[in-house]
Amino acid sequence: MPPSPTVPLRQQRLGFELRKLRERAGLSSTAAANLLGGPQARISNIEAGRYAVSADRVRTLARNYSCPDEAYVDALAAMTGGRKRGWWEEYRDTLPSDLQDLAELEHHATALRVAVTIHMPGLLQTTEHARAVMREAVPPLRSYEIEHRVSHRVKRQAVLFREPPTPYRALVHEAALRMGFGGPDIARAQLGYLLEMSEQRTITVLVIPFGEAGFPASGQPITCATGPVPQLDTVVLDTDHGCEFLDAEAQLHRYRSVLNRMESRALSQEKSRDLIQHIAREL
Template sequence: MAARKPPTERQRRLGTELRKMREHVGLSLTEAATMHGTDRTTVSNIESGRFGVSVDRVRVWAANYSCRDRVYIDALAAMAKERRSSAWHWWDEYEGMLSASFLDLAELEHYAVSLRAAQITHMPGLLQHEDYARAVFEEATPPLAPDDFERKIAFRLRRSQVLDPPRLLDCVFIIHEAALRIPFGGRGVARTQLNHLLEQSERPNVKVCVLPFAAGGFPSAASSTCYVRGPVPQLDTVQTDTPVGLSFLQSETHLANYRAVLDRMEKRVLTPGRSRDFIREVVQCL
């Protein structure tokens, strides 16, 4: 079995879940390989995402690991079927031109059941107007080459199609007042962005909640977070932004901690209606 091109984050996740199953029943790689009638290297390569795995093998391995959660197994089987499919997705055209983490994010959003995000200093990527996105990328360090700059803009704007029919991804965006008031691109661009934000907040599948300065301190104040729900809780993912790129977190501890962070933040936000009024007040100040 030949190694394939580098796996996506979603493909690695499938392997990780199979590894978790094996470890849950206390089997070593060698013991699992013997149970499955294969070799240790194959099990290792599948668990790392380097090799694909068939739907039938996912179900057999789950049975061998005494996993009885049918919904969870069905979700993993669906992920295995995706990898073996030759289906093309819009982000594939950017392969080799953008960082793999950008493509992983688009794939994550595409397959998400819903997402909940908290932004402190920037507008959420899915809700950015083109002029605002350009102003944000102009601050990139090191500066982006012209072609790379335009690709990143186009990619960010195209990601927002998950909010449109037929996808209509359900989203909750917590946006701190700081993000509303930092005028990337100047007052004109900031005003355009806030009006765009108001328009997007009227979508039935988009909930925008402002966390005002008056709310005081809050957890995870130094970072932006996106919690993406999978078809089952075991397949949830947390995506965070770091100075060196995107990070994807999947451990049960990370998921529990970030759920708690977002729950605490949501207790301090304004209601969607009051948030829209607050955004309009900020627009009037520009």
């Protein structure tokens, strides 16, 4: 297959996982190519995500690498088909590539768990709230850039309404509830929408209140996208310079622990709703 001009995040991850399997088997790329019956460059291109690969070839590589984990191999085989493009590709020329990668990751996740301290969870933002937040960007965004980003964010929210919906668990610090982006009316509507969404069967909103002793996070938004097997989870850090995608085992373990500790400081669902309602009445 010819190389893809733009490598989808999912295809990159598949290549990375195949490289990990090869290295764990103690094989060089040349030795792996010999087992496959092709040039060494083919292995390098597959592992770099430059070439799409079939499910059968993934299974052959996993067999050559003596991988005993059938569930993991099945999950890798399901990641093939890298030439298929999702709705996010229409924004490829207008928005940063990491936003397309984020949408792709959310689309394929089996569950999403997020933690925020200043902004509302992206998939639970109203259009007006999202627009107000983006007006605060530095350097400033042009009006059409804001509208592209708002449109993209709204389309990302489709994972919460499809059938079956993606389970979504949001840890929201009280600070985010009180920021008031856009003024009282927009802030009040945002809190109302957060309450409405928290009533959905597959959406959980837990508030971490002021006054909790200690806080096990740096303050940057964290998203953990659950894969079909734990090895294929991904953590996304929302930084000032864009999204950072983490998938090394040590990184996954660390941020799972951070999210667990944050959740241990959160109120129950009922008390979280009570606090959201209380703050909305104060506006």
